[in-house]
Amino acid sequence: MEHIPFSVGNEGRQVFWNAETFEPFLFTFTAVALLIFAYGVYRRWRLWAALGKPETPLDRLPERIKALLINGFLQVKTFREPYPGIMHGLIFFGFFVLIFGAAFDATEFHIAEPLGWVFLRGTFYLVFSFLMELFGLFVLVGVLLAIYRRYIRRPEGLGYQGKPDNTPDDAVVLLLLLGIIVTGFMIEALRLRVTAPPWEVWSFGGWMLAKVFAGIEPGQAKLLHKATWWTHTFLSLGFIAYIPYSRLLHIITTPVNHFLVSLKPAGYNEPIGDFETAETFGVGKLEEFTKKQIFDSDACTRCGRCQDGCPAYLSGKPLSPKKLIQDLKTYWLMQASAAAAAKRAVNNAATGPGDTGGKSIIFKALDRIDAVVDRMGRRIATGAAPVEKAMVGEVIDLHELWACTNCLYCTENCSASIEHVPKIIGMRQYKVLTEADFAPELQLTFRNMENNSNPWGIGAHLRADWAKDLGIKTLAEEPAVEYLFYVGCSGSFDDRGKKVSSAFAKILKAAGISFGILGTEEGCCGDSAMRGGNEYLYQTLAQANIEVMKGYHVRKIITTCPHGYNALKKDYPNFGGEFEVYHHTEIIADLIAEGKIVLKKPVEGVFTYHDSCFLGRYNGIYDQPRRILRAVPGLKLTELERNFAKSFCCGAGGARMWMEEDIGERINNMRTDQAIAAGAGTIAVGCPFCLTMLSDGIKDRKKEETMAALDIAEIVWRAMDLEEERPVAEVCAAPPAP
Ligand code: SF4
Ligand code: SF4
Secondary structure, eight states: OOOOOOBTTBOOOOTTTTOGGGHHHHHHHHHHHHHHHHHHHHHHHHHHHHSSBOOOOOOSHHHHHHHIIIIIISOTTGGGSHHHHHHHHHHHHHHHHHHHHHHHHHHIIIIIGGGTOOOSOHHHHHHHHHHHHHHHHHHHHHHHHHHIIIIIIOOGGGEETTEEOOOHHHHHHHHHHHHHHHHHHHHHHHHHHHHOOTTGGGSHHHHHHHGGGTTSOHHHHHHHHHHHHHHHHHHHHHHHHHGGGSGGGHHHHHHHHHHHOOOSSTTOOOOOOOTTTOSSOSOSSGGGSBHHHHHHHHTOOOOOHHHHTOHHHHTTOSOOHHHHHHHHHHHHHHHHHHHHHHHHHHHHHHHOTTOOTTOOHHHHHHHHHHHHHHHHHHHHHHSSSOOOOOTBTTTBOHHHHHTOOOOOHHHHHOTTOOOOHHHHHHHHHIIIIISOOOOHHHHHHHHHHHHHSSTTOOOGGGTTGGGGGGTOOBTTTOOOOSEEEEOHHHHHHSHHHHHHHHHHHHHHHHTTOOEEBOGGGOOOOOHHHHHTTOHHHHHHHHHHHHHHHHHTTOOEEEESOHHHHHIIIIIGGGGTOOOEEEEHHHHHHHHHHTTSSOOOSOOOEEEEEOOOTTTTTTTOOOHHHHHHHHHSTTEEEEOOSSOGGGOOOOSOTTTGGGSOOOSSSOHHHHHHHHHHHTTOSEEEESOHHHHHHHHHHHHHTTOTTTOEEEEHHHHHHHHHTOTTTOOGGGGTTOOOOO
């Protein structure tokens, strides 16, 4: 084909320069690479389809597309960590532009130019060329940063228990990327060495590298160019073919997982709906996960962000959310290959050899290839047939399973939108409800909840005793109130919790808020039962509460406990309990802003705020507690190093409050140490579990003389300085605002 000549004012470059005769070979090899790629995706598809309960999370499409664009394309979650975010961004966006540029180039060469239409010419070409150089350099820098990080800097997140967990695949991928970019620049440099067009400086990367080849004869440069051209081509095509068989698969699975992410509230757990008919409960086998839950594990990039802030992992327990997901993935790959092979054998037996059984010849051929690849894969993976292991107890060790505090750090900080906690709860449900095999102390807790509707087993008739001297009315006495103060078990039975309930009730009264309590009609919210795997008990408790609340036509509820807050707000609607639920810090922040309470007495000292997991990560309440503390005169607020969405758990969530902690460091002590390091004299909290855990931590660290943990309500009540002035009984249960 005659090319329109290049000149100053009509700048451009000849595609297939020095490689004109290679074009047919290139097409052939490209077709082979694409076929290998397509087979890999097909094969993976078979594995995704092989196991798991059907689930099609395709509702709310606009939100899913938004999640795909924000996290899949713009990489927002990835950028939350500066170093790996920038590193990945350079590679991702660099490659994206290079692929787009190559496609643009090919479109002009193969389609537009034969029709007499050229657009990569002149100034447009120069800018195009400059951008391709720039983004090529981005990829190079990104890959070098990745190599430095993985093999020299070696952060803990890229390893497990102090040792790197690099695989040969990691090295192959990085070398492929490096090879593609370096040979790409070399091809360009060698072409410029020979052709030296006046506009070569616009290809600045190749132009600078061309100086290295200045001493080479043009003939030799052309030979070297040909060799490099083929190297570049094979590396690029090899890269494409390798995608479905390597960690590069995340190029496909991770964006898809962002698209399929649960759009339910953070930390939501799907209730079990078939207690009457089910023979087993929870997830004891891989196939009892949903397909989406299984797909999750295939989207994991082993980036380690989940592990970096997991309190169980950092305190030396045998749980790493990264390892958990990877173990499930390895197990799934084995099980799914076996399940797909078994299905194939059944189909073949039914149709007979040579009979296509209604399938196209292509699919039949793919089946045969599958069988061979399965056999090879098993040999490579284990040297033998897959070992039959129980998922719960062997693949996932029980200490690992029960170490989770449900803090949600992993899910919130995962760059691939993987949801760890529902998997953990599902497996716990299996141990509790199907096998009745779980820690004795948790058995006692559940019994206490069953018998007395509180985890301590204190007589249920004592639930409202904390309020006796405060003159607070129950809804039975005065149903026409604006808010139900749902006190919860800690606020009703625990000595520290009772003080918080009392302080908060006094604040409400001082502000003239109309409220009441359920008294002995209140029951445990059930959060610990649900997170401890006893969904049956949880639903029983939830339904009992809902019945009582609905009986009083409750509309608005305030809690001082984020666990109750979360359960009432997100889970009770599943059982017909639709309420407006507020955490006491939300209410107090509003009361201060509206001038309904005045903080006049200085509360001196250095305070820090500990973000409770169930208030922060689960419900996004970060600002109100801080606003309240900033409004207290005399109080100096300092931040903990791990705060907001990266806050460190106190160790009590996920029913861990009721279990022994006999492996590794105590999580509450670690959090206390963080507060000590921040120079705080008081740890302010908005959660009774955190209050208990951090008070214990202060005792363990022998800091009672200089440190304390206080609920925000206690601090506010102190700052209001009304203890003597306004007996609370006088303003009990004022009528609701009109
Ligand atoms: S929820 Fe928290 S404790 Fe559980 S695995 Fe995730 S980060 Fe670890
Ligand atoms: S689960 Fe998420 S955060 Fe953890 S290693 Fe995998 S991709 Fe990274």
